[in-house]
Amino acid sequence: MERKWTTVRDLRRTNRSTVLSRLYLAGPLSRPEISRDTGLSAGTVSNVTAELIEEGLVVEAGQVDSHGGRPRALLRVDPDYGYVVGVDVGETRVRVELFDLAMTRRALVDRQLPSARPRPEAVVSRILTGLTEAISRAGVPEERILGVGIGVFGLVEQGPEVTVHAPTVGWQEVRLESSLRAGTRLPLFIDNGAKALGQAEMWYGAGRGRQHAVIVLVGSGVGAAVITHGQSYRGFTSSAGEWGHTTIVYGGRPCRCGSSGCLEAYVGAEGIIDRYRQARAGRPVPGGDEESQIAALVRARHSSTVAARILEETTGFLGAGLANLINLFNPELIVLGGWTGLVLGAELLPEIRVAAGRHALELPYRQVSIELSQLGADAVAFGAATLPVQDLLLRGGETGAARTAGSVRAARSSHR
Amino acid sequence: MERKWTTVRDLRRTNRSTVLSRLYLAGPLSRPEISRDTGLSAGTVSNVTAELIEEGLVVEAGQVDSHGGRPRALLRVDPDYGYVVGVDVGETRVRVELFDLAMTRRALVDRQLPSARPRPEAVVSRILTGLTEAISRAGVPEERILGVGIGVFGLVEQGPEVTVHAPTVGWQEVRLESSLRAGTRLPLFIDNGAKALGQAEMWYGAGRGRQHAVIVLVGSGVGAAVITHGQSYRGFTSSAGEWGHTTIVYGGRPCRCGSSGCLEAYVGAEGIIDRYRQARAGRPVPGGDEESQIAALVRARHSSTVAARILEETTGFLGAGLANLINLFNPELIVLGGWTGLVLGAELLPEIRVAAGRHALELPYRQVSIELSQLGADAVAFGAATLPVQDLLLRGGETGAARTAGSVRAARSSHR
């Protein structure tokens, strides 16, 4: 009962939010279209849009000619109203990208990390220097930055203060938010990288227009982002969706998480390569890094029965894992992403679908479609950048008395 | 964008709803307490409660003495404002119970089904006759019945019309709602039995006051009800939560659903008994029905190493299954229910907790507590009866122009 949802002004805010969101996600729209989509009366739409235009969030974008009537004016969110930053924190590098509101990239900064088990301070310093560099490269005044979204590996706990847990790289309750807060006044939005990417896929990728989906990430690790009613499913402390460490072969292969039989131990890149090596009687798998090893395996499938068998098994495990998601979450869509997932999916998607069908219940399986990611494997920073945008939309474009910045509102009004 | 949430009257309805819900779920409360809990101003609370009292939904319930000030009046929902019916549709019987709003049972009707694979018509006729009998036995005028909740086995699809799918008993897209609609004008609320029970457990059982929980049902079959933000997680077509048919032993024991290695094949009553029999080299398990066989197994665990091993394995499988739920849904609470679950849990809960800890990720495991069901195995009808209550609360006590009945409102206003 902590939510504040009572006054007539909150009503206005949600209506602003629905109008703004529709406008942002469904491209240029005319007022009558907004009215129809949102159920708001024409008068209200006119009223709300006038306010949004006045504030500079929305601009006119041409007209659409009519069949004998006043032509309807098209409206859209002004891409230059503000800018957002997305940060991809990986285990080997930090990547900072700056976008305008249309998600056109304006700057990109890449920083290597010294080791694959980076210390938090190393990450924090690279985020902060990357941030200033991206801002200066893009030539954008800092006051116009709406927020910084950060997609991190590991479990991101959204408490009174955001903390990150990633036992595999030795991070225990890392207070990432407060560390960053010391170095910037910009609003911060920290989330798990898979969840960030999932949101991007819903807005700009394979999930457009869907409400219930699971975006699955198969790379070195295996994760998932669950979307319900268009929103990320978080659970009690936001660590929901740890699909990679669900048991799929009771008592099976040991997993780096300490348990055994985890899905990740079978369909994560390392798991696949390891099983391939064992099937080759211990001979090393050709190719240098994991990526080329997987590629080699996929290429070999027509010539080598061993490779074919390994891939078939992998398809089976992956299918069963997807079936578990289908049975538990009943999504309308599953998006297969992550670099390993994309490599496998490019060749084997039909087989994966069939394998999922073998293990899932018939009804929910009939209602789900399994598709490939459209944004590719490298869109975590992009996804992270959508986090501040989402915040903007949910607030209906009002400068929330949120995390920081009273400067933003001032900057804005002096700007127009 | 289909939801209607725009006008200033919707605002009133949600405020009525929050006040009414708080009052219903948190027992007798004074107006200042409501104000504090809901964030509404004292004026609004007075205004809203006056309306609810006027309509007969809420009544005064004594006073609480003060420390030198006007004593605060206590308010509560009138248990006799209306009545609700809950129906438990099992594979062998139909059970109809009638409650007042305080969930005190006023009537109970039990009807056997002719076979364990009942035809839909057999179920429908027993529901309808059971309904009239329960109403007459309780001596309640039909106009005072707020609705009938029905908890059914199988997958319940909430479309424009509710349909039920249960392949194991040969039900394919059974149009239960329209069949019942022919025989009664009362508002109907049809849902999966496990979900219905889950809601009851949240309101009146082990889940009180929690927001994110999974209620797990282990009986002959295995199911789960997932609660997020206090609401049942449904997914795209409401068939979410089919935990029993998630794969936990890839390529393992065949399951009646057609797949193999499903959790249900290992920890469902039949699966346990079957594994026990195999371990006894095919000798039949003592005891008549499944229930007494499981009881015999549990009793034998101190004298028989075979029984002990089977139970240990069962604990392991169940723990891994729970761990999957923990990793995927990140609940704050897991409630173990269902008759098999209760029998096992009564003896082995600590071991089950440990087994879950072995397979779950550390952080979400630390944050979850695993408890036994408090409502017992036979509370599906009770749970189903909460469905119309929930509807009442969500509507804020306004007679929705919902599924049926304009008679209800008339009856109500003539009644006071």
Add this chain to the structure above:
DNA sequence: ACACTTTTTCGAAGGTGTGAAATAAGTATC
């Protein structure tokens, strides 16, 4: 009897969306 405290009600004020009417801005037709 009086002062004090707390609850509850009351009325004015400030906001909101709606629906109908008015206005704007085109196209089709004669």
Add this chain to the structure above:
DNA sequence: GATACTTATTTCACACCTTCGAAAAAGTGT
């Protein structure tokens, strides 16, 4: 080129809503 028609957009009266502060109500303690 003027007129009729059509559709988009704005304007405005209206009915509602919550809040806020003041006043009334209803007790306790001295």
